[in-house]
Amino acid sequence: MASNPGGKRRISILGATGSIGRSALRVVRHYSDLFDVVALSAHANVDLLAEQIREFRPRHVAVSDSAAATRLRALDPPCTVHTGEGCLDTVAGLNVDVVLCAMVGAVGLRPLLAAIEAGNRVAVANKEPFVMAGRLVMEHAKRHGVEVLPVDSEHNAIFQCIHGHDQARVQCIHLTASGGPFYGRRRDSLAGVTPEQATQHPTWDMGAKISVDSATLMNKGLEIVEAMWLFDLPPNRIDVVIHPQSTIHSLVEFTDGNILAHLGVTDMKFPILFALTYPERVESPMARLDLTRLKALTFAAPDFREFPCLAYARAAAETGGTAPAILNAANEVAVAAFCQGRIPFLAISEVVRGVMETCEAVQDPGLETIFAADADAREKAETLVTTRTV
Numbered sequence: 386m387a388s389n390p391g392g393k394r395r396i397s398i399l400g401a402t403g404s405i406g407r408s409a410l411r412v413v414r415h416y417s418d419l420f421d422v423v424a425l426s427a428h429a430n431v432d433l434l435a436e437q438i439r440e441f442r443p444r445h446v447a448v449s450d451s452a453a454a455t456r457l458r459a460l461d462p463p464c465t466v467h468t469g470e471g472c473l474d475t476v477a478g479l480n481v482d483v484v485l486c487a488m489v490g491a492v493g494l495r496p497l498l499a500a501i502e503a504g505n506r507v508a509v510a511n512k513e514p515f516v517m518a519g520r521l522v523m524e525h526a527k528r529h530g531v532e533v534l535p536v537d538s539e540h541n542a543i544f545q546c547i548h549g550h551d552q553a554r555v556q557c558i559h560l561t562a563s564g565g566p567f568y569g570r571r572r573d574s575l576a577g578v579t580p581e582q583a584t585q586h587p588t589w590d591m592g593a594k595i596s597v598d599s600a601t602l603m604n605k606g607l608e609i610v611e612a613m614w615l616f617d618l619p620p621n622r623i624d625v626v627i628h629p630q631s632t633i634h635s636l637v638e639f640t641d642g643n644i645l646a647h648l649g650v651t652d653m654k655f656p657i658l659f660a661l662t663y664p665e666r667v668e669s670p671m672a673r674l675d676l677t678r679l680k681a682l683t684f685a686a687p688d689f690r691e692f693p694c695l696a697y698a699r700a701a702a703e704t705g706g707t708a709p710a711i712l713n714a715a716n717e718v719a720v721a722a723f724c725q726g727r728i729p730f731l732a733i734s735e736v737v738r739g740v741m742e743t744c745e746a747v748q749d750p751g752l753e754t755i756f757a758a759d760a761d762a763r764e765k766a767e768t769l770v771t772t773r774t775v
């Protein structure tokens with residue numbers, strides 16, 4: 386793997402101002418002798434990005450909101466500021482050793498492809514592009530000889546458990562889910578849930594969208610699709626199990642019946658560090674799991690009736706084609722509407738169901754077909770949100 390003359394690993398972080406991006410920069414701060422930050426991106430959080438520029442000295446930044454880019458340029462930062470259409474693809478395509486994809490939502494798909502096209506290894510937290518176009522992403526990576534490293538804690542755990550084993554001997558994988566803040570609650574008790582309550586995750590500290598997805602269990606549904614493509618498994622070999630302690634981050638079951646589990650504390654810096662330093666392992670000062678303080682580790686089957694988003698996502702995974710992209714687009718619109726106070730919590734799953742029922746999936750889609758399905762689903766979801774027919 387190439388690195389700059391100082392021997393440091395050159396990295397770009399897309400979504401630097403988000404929860405994953407900030408955790409990644411904490412890792413970089415600690416290992417300043419290991420990493421050289423080439424590029425960062427943000428959407429609109431110029432204040433934080435300006436601080437990050439001062440500390441990490443990237444040569445390039447992309448700011449996708451043009452008004453925010455104007456504000457940043459007025460500060461005369463010591464780097465090139467990219468903005469406008471394609472600015473994220475431009476920085477993703479700069480030649481580096483690893484691009485950390487940590488933006489939220491479908492917006493990350495084109496930059497992910499651009500990073501791969503440039504031959505950059507990609508460390509992917511941003512799961513929505515995988516849900517939309519996982520097959521195309523993996524084919525693209527194969528074509529360009531690029532390694533795709535999962536950062537999502539479950540997928541990173543699976544990656545570590547499978548590593549060194551014959552992938553053909555994987556019987557199934559068990560994705561663990563905390564159950565979110567409403568685990569054990571009846572659906573009819575969630576009618577008045579506020580965005581503040583839905584974003585209070587019991588075990589992980591994350592951005593708003595993924596927190597709401599965790600509350601509806603859609604997050605675990607998106608992760609089923611993500612795992613299908615990352616580990617080349619059909620959905621019926623990807624199981625979800627509720628594990629409220631979030632100590633086991635996922636498990637791999639092999640054909641001989643042996644099961645390997647990955648354990649750790651709930652801190653995204655671990656999978657980020659793994660992905661940024663892969664294939665090496667470094668010393669880390671981060672707080673470890675104290676096995677003697679662990680109490681019970683419990684597991685339960687998810688309740689698809691009380692949390693229907695998980696069922697919709699599994700159905701989309703089984704249908705394939707553009708179905709996951711349609712599901713993802715509807716969910717992005719519904720979650721944004723919920724966070725803006727435009728629809729109640731329970732309407733998120735209703736919007737997703739409504740869109741899934743009206744959009745027909747196209748099999749073996751190319752990229753443009755996927756983007757068209759995404760746009761159509763967003764429009765239909767927006768109509769459902771606006772007219773509140775759900």
Ligand SMILES: NC(=O)c1ccc[n+]([C@@H]2O[C@H](COP(=O)([O-])OP(=O)(O)OC[C@H]3O[C@@H](n4cnc5c(N)ncnc54)[C@H](OP(=O)(O)O)[C@@H]3O)[C@@H](O)[C@H]2O)c1
Pocket residue numbers: 399400401402403404405406426427428429430431449487488489490492510511512513536537538589590591592593594595653
């Ligand atoms: N957080 C976690 O612990 C975690 C764990 C596993 C997987 N993930 C996945 O990682 C991704 C990021 O999650 P997160 O929790 O870090 O999200 P987040 O805190 O909301 O951060 C999102 C980042 O994306 C940027 N962004 C937002 N909208 C954008 C747009 N339209 N164009 C370009 N950039 C945009 C934001 O910039 P501004 O700040 O300027 O708005 C921010 O840098 C998600 O796909 C999530 O599912 C997260």
